Every structure is written in C-alpha cells, then in structure tokens.
Amino acid sequence: MLPWLEHRYQQLASLALRAELPHAILLTGNTGVGKDQLAEALLALLLCQQPQQHQPCGTCKSCRLRLASHHADYWHQTEAEGRIGVDVIRHLTSFFQSRAQQGGVRVALLPHAERMSEAAANALLKTLEEPPQQSFLVLTSHQPAMLLPTIISRCQHWPISVNDAEQAAAWLQQQSQQPVPDFLHDMAVSAPLQALQWLQSEQALEAQELLMQLEQFVLKQHDVQTVVKALEKKSVLTVVLSWFIRQRLPELVSLPQQAHWQLLQYFQRWCRDEHQVLGQNKTLALTALLLELKRLST
Numbered sequence: 001m002l003p004w005l006e007h008r009y010q011q012l013a014s015l016a017l018r019a020e021l022p023h024a025i026l027l028t029g030n031t032g033v034g035k036d037q038l039a040e041a042l043l044a045l046l047l048c049q050q051p052q053q054h055q056p057c058g059t060c061k062s063c064r065l066r067l068a069s070h071h072a073d074y075w076h077q078t079e080a081e082g083r084i085g086v087d088v089i090r091h092l093t094s095f096f097q098s099r100a101q102q103g104g105v106r107v108a109l110l111p112h113a114e115r116m117s118e119a120a121a122n123a124l125l126k127t128l129e130e131p132p133q134q135s136f137l138v139l140t141s142h143q144p145a146m147l148l149p150t151i152i153s154r155c156q157h158w159p160i161s162v163n164d165a166e167q168a169a170a171w172l173q174q175q176s177q178q179p180v181p182d183f184l185h186d187m188a189v190s191a192p193l194q195a196l197q198w199l200q201s202e203q204a205l206e207a208q209e210l211l212m213q214l215e216q217f218v219l220k221q222h223d224v225q226t227v228v229k230a231l232e233k234k235s236v237l238t239v240v241l242s243w244f245i246r247q248r249l250p251e252l253v254s255l256p257q258q259a260h261w262q263l264l265q266y267f268q269r270w271c272r273d274e275h276q277v278l279g280q281n282k283t284l285a286l287t288a289l290l291l292e293l294k295r296l297s298t
Helices: 003-017 035-047 061-067 086-097 118-129 149-153 165-174 182-190 192-199 203-218 224-231 237-252 257-276 282-297
Strands: 024-028 074-076 106-110 135-141 156-159
Touching (some): 003 165, 035 061, 086 106, 086 118, 165 182, 182 192, 203 224, 203 282, 224 282, 237 282, 257 282
Parallel strands (some): 106 135
16 A cells, blocks of 8 residues: 555545445545555455455455456446546446345446546436445546536545655655656655656656756746747646746745745646637747746746
C-alpha cells in the first residue's frame, strides 16, 4: 500500500470487516494520487474469503482468481479514453443483477466517473437508488464537479490526498536512483504517481526545458513569440505553468501579493478555457497569459 493511502485504507477496511461499508463509494483526488490503487485494494479485501489483519490473504480461491484477472464477481471498467456511454453502465447493472459465482459479494470499479455521459449517469442512478444485496461499487474521479449532484449524493464521498509532504517526497526519491528536480518534489505533494511517471520518462526533461524558457522570458532574455512557440502543444504545459507561477516566479522577481493573486486567478481562467472553450485560438490564449504574467511581474 502506498504510504499516504494507508490511513484511508485502514478506515475503509475497518468498515468492510464490520459489514458497515456503504454500497457505493466515491474516491476523489488529483490525478496521480493513487485513487484507483486504493479502490482496488479495498475491493480485493471485500472479495477475499479469509482476510487477515485487514489484508486479503492472497491464497484463497477468490484471491487466486482475482490475481489471475479471472474473478467473475469483479467488474472493472478499463476504457482509458473518451466518454463512458450508457452501454457500459447497462453492462454494470446487468453484472450486479446476476448472482455471485463465488458465493460472496460482487464488486465493481468505475474509474474516471466524470466521463459518464448524461444518459450513462442517469442509468447508474437506478443502481444507486436500488442497490442489490452484497454488491459494492467504487467510483473514482479527479473532477467530481463534473458529476451529477444526484450521483454524488448517493455515494459516500472519500477525498484522497497526500497529508505528509515529506513522506511523499521521500517515497519519490526512493523510487529512483537519479536526483529529483525541485518541481517534481512539489508535484509529489499532490500527485506522487504522476511525479514518478515524469521522473521515469522524458517528461521531466521536457518540463525542465519549459521552465528554463519561462525563466528567460521573465528575465527579458526571450520575447513572447519565442516562448509561445516553445511551450504550445507540450503535454506537460499546464503542470509546468502551475508550478512556475506558484513557486518559481516569486523567487525570480519581487512580486506583490495582490499581483500574485491576480496572476493565479488569470491562470485558473486560462485552464478552464483550455478545456471548455471549443474552437479557442490556443496560441492567442497562451500569448495573452504570458503577457499578463510579464505585466504583473514587472
């Protein structure tokens, strides 16, 4: 179990072993915090026929089937991208309505629940309103605001976060033999698994290059067109901008608190428009953000 998830897991496991766990649970938190890992650990415990000290035994028939990915009473939505349509939820409903083949419970995991279409969410409501006996559903989401309020109200909500920044940073360093850049230490506070993914790929190097471009822009060594060309269409852009504005920029220039707050507000609007405004000229929007950054930090 990931160290920052241990406390939440113990709480959920205690409810499960006392038969007090609700039918539907919603785990929310940043991408990369470990919501799905926590959900899978809880569902493994529920399926186990001989749990030991809040852990699945790993040796009973049910555990062996789960570990071999052949457990008929475990449903897991595996679609990685795109909307979750109504057909997926109908399949989930059918799964819950059938009898448990191992004589225990039926469990299901629905990650990225915010991707449900309106029709899918409405179909899921029927299952949440009339849950079958001995069935458990765990939904995970990093954008719970996109879920219907009626979905949220019918689930027990468990926010997941990293409560110990030093613990997360130490864990990240233990996973790699190479030095961890400062911005990844900061990322580890909110998304340790994403930080590790970046550290083990070329994304960390790409992020460091973008940070250098932003620093040179603020220090008037690059013009805005050069920086926009370097930054746009990079997959790490949003995270890099967030860290730069929150952490690095106040170290580079004397930034009044009010100006910093205004810049953070502007950045949040840029993030919102980046995802929600169809047909937006992204180059123009990024240029405007950088010019505002320059104006407020001058």
